[in-house]
Amino acid sequence: MPSEYSSAANAYLDLDTAGAVRGMSHLGAPFVATAATAQLIAAEYLHTFADLLQIPQAALARLDRAPDPLPTGDPVEFRFAAEKPLGGLTTVAYDQTVLGLPIWEAGLAVQMRPADQQVLTAQSTAHRDVHVAKPSAAAAKRALQIDPRQLAGALGVGSDRTGGKQALPEIANRRLVVLQFSRAAVQRDPEPPVIGVAESAGVTDAAGDTYLPRLPLPPVPDSFVDGRHYVCVRVDFALPTAGFRQLHWVALLDVETLAALYLRPFVDDVTGLVFDIDPITTNGGPAPTATNTTLNPVRVAKTLEGLVAPVAGVQSLTGDNVTLSDVEAPTVAPPTETSGNNFDFDARTDNFAATNAYEHCDRFFRLADSMGFSRSGYFGGTTFPTPVDHRGLGGNVINAHCVGVSGGSGILQTTFALVDTTDTTNPLGIAADLRVALHELGGHGVLYNHVSSANFKFSHSAGDSIAVILADPETNAPDRFLSFPWAFTELPASSVRRHDRTPAAGWGYGGSIALNPFGSGDGGGYNNEQILSTTMFRIYRSIGGDSADLATRQFASRMTIYLILKAISTLTPATNPTSGEIFAGVLQTADADDWTSENITGGAYRKVIRWAFEQQGAFQRAGTATPNNNIGDPPTVDVYIDDGRAGEYQYQPVWWANQSIWNRRNPDNGTTHEEPIVGVTNYAYVTIKNRGFQTATGVTVQAYHADPNAGLAWPSEWEAMTTASLPAANVPANNAGSVTVGPFEWIPRHIGHECMFMLVSATGDESNVDHIKPGDSIPDWRLVPHDNNIGQRNVAPVSGGGTTGLVESFADRTFELRNPMGQTSRMTVEARLPELLSSRRWRLEFVNAGGAAFSLGAGQSRTVTMRIVEGAAFTAADVRAAADRTVHVLGRADGIVVGGMSYELDPDQLHPPCRHGGGHDCTGAAETLLDCLDLGCIDRGGAKVRRVRIRRITVDIDLEEGNC
Incomplete structure (x- = not known):
């Protein structure tokens, strides 16, 4: 889906192939409304941008009114559907209506921060050129009174294959809607086959046969035309089918003929010993075909949280989140234990599966709750405890599924089968x-509660994304990118799911797979799920998942899963995303909100999200021929300060060493960094580039500095330079050139090389800091590496001309380590020396109180004092020949790198340079020096020295005029 910048709206627009706006992003410059309530803000916004959305103003006249239950004579309009608040965000959704009736899965949604009266994003799934005939009152009445027997006839389920009678459907709800008919979408294409005894599950193993539950619908009459709209009765009903004792469905029947035009099932696929994640992830093996001898040692003891108290001395696997229930064939009752006994079973038993089913499903709901997504608020359509069947799906198959309630608005039950069919005697x-x-609960379970469907419209779900991101931080799997390294190993290679798919191999958002979700080549949407999981895993990797530090990987995992769940909470059935670009916008909106329960300021990752989808082929320019195997295009304008990543967002472990920023001691436009002199004016410069495809205009650079510090936070720790900002020349597109901006005058106050911070912005490309609310702050470790508009330099040159000079450079050198976390943290300091020094047994010591490890309260800091311990000698030639010549000092809070300082060995520097401007008047000494020099051109009779300056090795002595 193409994306383009609109200067009129000051927003990025996502366009469909017909050029209609399907998404609007104001995250760079939020739309500020004058209205006070969420619905009034949404109405003001829609009226403002109606022309851009191609919506007549008249269609917005009754936004406060709900759709009608019966057909009227009203034209196409938008009517109020829902208001969904969660955290600081609120989504206001509208149904598109015609004849007063809602058009199936069509509408508008507006996401905002009502407290700030700011609109962030909007989506449209509105249909164009809607023309529909109004049915007769008698036909509408008859459709709304359809009974189970009539419905069975319309669905073709009057009798089974042997001529016996089937159970009649149980009708739960009826209402009138308008459907845009698609003959190819009456029933969804089949899913890939499961592996096992097909007959037991009511499936076959031949390509093209059915795998999702389907009904033998009568053929749709030829009089129905693709793309036209028809008034239908929506019927929510329950009907058992092979493998399901109870299954909820939705059918849309034409009101005049009762022909079934659309059909979907709501399904997709004390302590106890359990597998923590799976044996491959935890231990590197064994495989599912293994015996208890090798599987049992991989079990771990876990507290089974939330269990209800024993009844009559018997403990069952029922808790506040889930209850183990035998709801699907085969009949395998869940285990119970005598009060006080643990649920400890061999791995190859149904009872072990039951214990895992309880712990794993309960763990997901507790994860969501710990992130602020409560059962009542986030899973409003689900009744708790929700049933979980540890052995179902009809027989010996490798599969699982999550089934929805009537109407698809919540979870009915979650069911698991087997992971291995080679030994069903020991299951x-x-x-x-x-x-x-x-995959089941984080994918389908959450979608039921927000879009009344098991799937996205563009992908199977985000369940694989959540699964692989949660499992990755501590994985021992030999292949990090195999999405299910333990389960599904019996699947053919073509069905193996991975999260390292590339656009070049056809797995891009511009390729045939993504352009045809749930089409004949991807019936279950699993191929599109691999595209999505690859994209989400890229986000996770960028924000810390590729770190060498476990704590950073764990933070990135939790943060990315939070963003997925938060994004889904903003969706509605009418705005279920139809493309990766739309979902990217929803994720960016989720990121904009503060995560208050974790004390995390929002807005740090929107550019990473956009880049991750771009790298997967999204955001190609309008007019690009599809299908193609290309990556996407960058934003229209994307100015940046290069930190070595060319403006992109691969993980950057040392983000404070941006050498596109430098200092000069004189405003000479030199390009070599010089150590700042304390107490006098210095001059900073920066080079900027533009990876966007249009020339950047309206470019401005702001400049700041701070004490030598690791653990800085914006804006509280940064001070504007004397020259606070400068305009810049237009920056060429496509990285075709660079622009140097400066000099920025500033006066350093602290010896030890103060930190320098530059921020560039341009028309259409604002920095993330522009939208941090007053009073909020964001630590640099979350801000700087995830916004290419920002560059930070904590790099100081040290003597690299020989042994003595390096020792002198680190003599009592200090910096401040600050705790930017919201709680008391264990702080640690680590020195990483280049191989040049470590191989010669040099080492860096920390001689401050506490040494390299101590605790600090939130916002507290401590001076870290360093001393280098001399090893074997080296020469300037050794330094010049070294691939790495930088000493990095990393500061961590609770294991997460929050900042650092870097010291680069300079082979041309024999001794440390002067780093201060002197603390006393040197004019007397200069006069003495003149007397000593006995220069013939100077008559010392009464001459007075005006000023002394030191420039490199030259001494300038200025005399009062007329004395020489």
């Missing part, structure tokens, strides 16, 4: 794989 359940549980 090993797929519930033992946490990744599978996360």
Whole structure:
């Protein structure tokens, strides 16, 4: 889906192939409304941008009114559907209506921060050129009174294959809607086959046969035309089918003929010993075909949280989140234990599967709750405890599924089968794989509650994304990018799911797979799920998942999963995303909100999100021929300060060493960094580039400095330079050139090389800091590496001309380590010396109180004092020949790198340079020096020295005029 910048709206627009606006992003410059309530803000916004959205103003006249239950004579309009607040964000959704009736899955949604009266994003799934005939009152009445027997006839389920009678559908709800008919979408294409005894599950293993539950619908009459709209009765009903004792469906029947035009099932696929994630992730093996001898040692003891108290001395697997229930065939009752006994079973038993089913499903709900997504607020359509069947799906198959309630607005039950069919006498359940549980509940379970469907419109779900991101930080799997390294190993290679798919191999958002979700080549949407999981895993990797530090990987994992769940909470059935670009916008909106329960200021990752989708082929320019195997295009304008990543967002472990920023001691436009002199005016410069495809205009650079410090936060720790900002020349597109901006005058106050911070912005490309609310702050470790508009330099040159000079450079050198976290943290300091020094047994010591490890309260800091311990000698030639010549000092808070200082060995520097401007008047000494020099051109009779300056090795002595 193409994306373009609109200067009129000051927003980025996502366009469909017809050029209609499907998404608007104001995250760079939020739309500020004058209205006070969420619905009034949304109405003001829609009226403002109606022309851009191609919506007549008249269609917005009754935004406060709900759709009608019966057909009227009203034209196409938008009517109020829902207001969904969560945290600081609120989504206001509207149904598109015609004849007063809602058009199926069509509408508008506006996301905002009502407290600030700011609109961030909007989406449109509105249909164009809607023309529909009004049905007769008698036909509408008859459709709304359809009974189970009539419905069975319309669905073709009057009798089974042997001529016996089937159960009649149980109708839960009826209402009138308008459907845009698609003959190819009456029933969804089949999913990939499961592996096992097909007959037991009511499936076959031949390509093209059905795998999702389907009904034998009568053929749709030829009189129905693709693309036209028809008034239908929506019927929510329950009907058992093979493998399901109860299954909820939705059918849309034409009101005049009762022909079934659309059909979907709401399904997709004390302590106890459990597998923590799965044996491959935790231990590197063994495989599911293994015996208890090798599987049992991988079990770990876990507290089964939330269990209800024993009844009559018997403990069951029922808690506040889930209850183990035998709701699907085959009949395998969940285990119970005598009060006080643990649920400890061999791995290859149904009871072990049940214990895992409880712990893994309960763990997901507790994860969501810990992030601020409560059961009542986030899972409003689900009744708790929700049933979980550890052995279902009809027989010996490798699969699992999550089934929706009537209307699809919540979870009815979650069911697991087997993970191995080679030994069904000693069954090993797929519930033992946490990744599978996360796919079902984190994928389909959450979608039911927000879009009344098991799937996105553009992808199977985000369940794989949540599963692989949660499992990655501590994985021992030999292949990090295999989405299910333990389960599904019996699947053919073509069905193996991965999260390292590339656009070049056809897995891009501009390729045939993504352009045809749920089409004949991707019936279940699993190929599109691999595109999405690859994209989400790229986000995770960028914000810390590729770190060498476990704590950073764990933070990145939790943060990315939070963004996925938060984004889904803003969706509605009418705004279920139809493309990766739309979902990217929803994720960016989720990021804009503060995560208050974690004390995390929002807005740090929107550019990373956009880049991750771009790298997967999204955001190609309008007019680009599709399908193609290209990556996407950058934003229209994307100015940046290069930190070595050319403006992109691969993980950057040392983000404070941006050498596109430098200092000069004189305003001479030199390009070599010089150590700042304390107490006198210095001059800073920066080079900027533009990876966007249009020339950057309206470019401005702001400049700041701070004490030598690791753990800085914006804006509280940064001070504007004397020259606070400068305009810049237009920056050429496509990295075709660079622009140097400066000099920025500033006066350093502290010896030890103060930190320098530059921020560039241009028309259409604002920095993330522009939208941090007053009173909020954001630590640099979350801000700087994730916004290419920002560059930070904490790099000081040290003597690299020989042994003595380096020792002198680190003599009592200090910096401040600050705790930017919201709680008391364990602080640690680590020195990483280049191989040039470490191989010669040099080392860096920390001689401050506490040495390299101590605790600090939130916002507190401590001076870290360093001393280098001399090793074997080296020469300037050794330094010149070294690939790495930088000493990095990393500061951590609770294991997360929050900042650092870097010291680059300069082979041309024999001794440390002067780093201060002197603390006393040197004019007397200069006069003495003149007397000593006995220069013939100077008559010392009464001459007075006006000023003394030191420039490199030259001494300038200025005399009063007329004395020489």
